[in-house]
Amino acid sequence: MSKEKNIELEDFLNTWLDRNMEIYGSILAEWEEYDVVKPVPGAHVEFNCNDCGKCCEFKNHWVWVYPSDMVKWLQEINSEKIMPLLLGILFPVQDHDDVIGYGLPSQKSIYEKFNQFIKILKGSKHKQLVLRSILKILAQLNPTFNKNSDYCIFYNYNSEQHCLIYDFRPIQCKVFPLDYPQFTSIEIPKNLKDKYGTYEDDLEDLPMCPKETYKGDPLKGVMVNEDERDLVAMEKANYLTSYVTKDWQDTDISEILIEIFSFEILNLVEKKNVKK
Ligand code: SF4
């Protein structure tokens, strides 16, 4: 790719991110002003994650990667070798409200989709090479990578700390399962509802965390501390940002990200050591 083309793509990405972050910042400020995320009155249930890994298995859900996650990853681009890879594997995903955003793929979905693309892209040896390289790096990085697995590409079955990107995991992974409406009451004032349309969090089922992770009845809400409430508010503001920036969804930025970071991604394969 020419240098000019690369600059053009980077400009597009930066404009896209700036616009998203501007909207995200204003939504977050409003959520704080109206104190939208509240503790559930009388909540007395404690939750303790038992590291079962079910939330990292994408059978009925996926993990969103929001613009604020991308901005954080871009800030680390020069210090963490894995960052170009994180940005290069984002998949477009669509929610039940038709909100389109970006998510982490499962091992199975990245294997299937990238192999489909490799077949389609017969005319571009460079793109094929980058996609093959990403699959190769993932297999190096995650020794339990399995092309039939529904687990997140960064979930390592055998290691003590299962998440290979724990320090940089997306905000949704940090919040889970506290952002379930049953756990933390979210009261959206009418003026915000009118402004942002029909945003409703209408999940009826409890998250997949095993029963023993709750002390008490989880339907009665879970005690969350200030920090956890702030994280939930950030996650919800991120989701709304995707909703509000629907007009930008005609362009799939995942392809742009792969183009921009292809040089670094190919370098990672040559170095054969992805980890720091
Ligand atoms: S990024 Fe880590 S915590 Fe999040 S789904 Fe993947 S393995 Fe699980």
Ligand code: SF4
């Ligand atoms: S499903 Fe729940 S208990 Fe299991 S790892 Fe995820 S947050 Fe922890």
